[in-house]
Amino acid sequence: MPTADDAVAARAFAGRLGLPGLVDVHTHFMPDRVMRKVWAYFDSAGPLTGMAWPIAYREEEARRVELLGEFGVLAFTSMLYPHKAGMAQWLNGWARDFARRTPGCLHTATFFPEPGAGAYVADALGAGARVFKAHVQVGGYDPNDPLLDPVWGALADAGAPVVVHCGSGPAPGKHTGPEPVARLLARHPRLRLIVAHLGMPEYLDFLALAEAYEGVLLDTTMAFTDFSERFAPFPAAALPRLAALGDRVLLGSDFPNIPYGYPHQLEALERLGLGDAWLRAVCHDNAARLFGLPLG
Template sequence: MSDHGVDEREAVRAFRERVGLPGLVDVHTHFMPDRVLKKVWAYFDSAGPLVGRAWPIRYRQEEDERVALLRGFGVRAFTSMLYPHKPGMAVWLNGWAADFAARTPDCLRTATLFPEPGVEAYVKDAVASGARVFKAHVQVGGYDPGDPLLDPAWGLLAEAGVPVVMHCGSGPVPGAFTGPGPVASLLARHPRLRLIVAHLGMPEYADFMALAERYGEVRLDTTMAFTDFIEFDAPFSRDRETLARLAALGDRVLLGTDFPNIPHPYRHQLEALESLGLGDDWLRAVCYGNGAALFGVGEGTGTVPGP
């Protein structure tokens, strides 16, 4: 577990100690059935059309080793982001995720959905049985988040207060329904939906920050934003006004990393956030406090303490 001779766990520990963090809450990590994850990795390896360029996967360990890595980094709670690309997959994926969370107490039980007949029923079942966060991927799924089939499910999730991490920005390549427009329409109908915009809405950062400024339940996750890999193609403006807006949203920005499907060490995401110069209070909120408050981490939820 080293990177050019530097032990990653110790590097992350040093970051946490430097900032004053009791641990990390990572709202965007991927755990999936093994055969699904291997297909995802093969897609990245082939630089598929939704990826757009070579994307080496850094952490290809077995499932239990990947869980141990996160715990070694001090991650107190994480997710099992998974998503269907066609009808008929979501219920099966939700069953797998429920089993994974049952055997992995620091994983926030994750579920997903797809615009298909019966979606309201299985979303209701997932919420009733303990799902704490949902994943929606409109780029991979190729669907409009405003699809009428999904409308009752969004209403149910808004009423229940269950957050939804949604990949809705047009990065790394645009999809038929990516971008701020479809999401703005969705929020106009469901303004209380606890939407977490994945990847900070990359590359439409400003537009998605504007939605967060307008809707009090909209949040942003940092997944891969500000990292060298993303800055090459989709740089985040470092002008004073943009950074001030991001700082002002500090209570609604959440750490996400895309672990294990990242081309860089885990610590690089943390160091990239630190490089923004927004201060330790902002970093403590983003890397731990906001996620801990949203999901009740450390309040008898069954999450395990970091090292």
């Protein structure tokens, strides 16, 4: 479990690489009552997790923001997502206000297949949203739902990145896996999709989509950690392919909803042996370029 040394270890990692800090594209901030329901779900080992999952950083919101600063995280997201219709627009309003009052937060928004989704996504873009979150597993929807056509069109036109939980880990959903995403990309090839968790456990299929579509990126969230390797090991033979995609892999952590200390994700990436240049790109430079952040 996390200790007071987490900040020291995370900052030392960035320092060894000569980085000014880290950019984490997959961190969760959401309204307090929603976050507490998410934590309760993890505590109950619900069907979408199916295993014990202790929350490492169960802290009040201000302390969680403070912790990321202590870890040397320069920029981060507020990944939030609806599990039913009628939630997304309200969540977007909260996320807009959170980004305005939180230095370092990349203004995040979300959506759900429902009437009016295109309009509120356009509103979010107009309000300055820089990244979106789609959770196919929790939302239980097909990303090809016709109600989402105006959403995907607007996001493709804007070039706005969308972090998509579309892999079947930690438990499969009705619409998870590579096939729905492949159909989506065939219709909207300009989409800038960030596949969460490297598409765990369908790593090879999502690597292939990244190789086929220039706009597809991958985030490292929970991949390669001791926790995930127990049930969804990354195939070692695919590491050269991951190395070749080094300019399209982004650091993600799932903070605060992780069952280990924050530095373990960084250590898990380092022990892959893909080199310092790859680590610098993944942990800072790729996301800095994507979001127009300072590189130095």
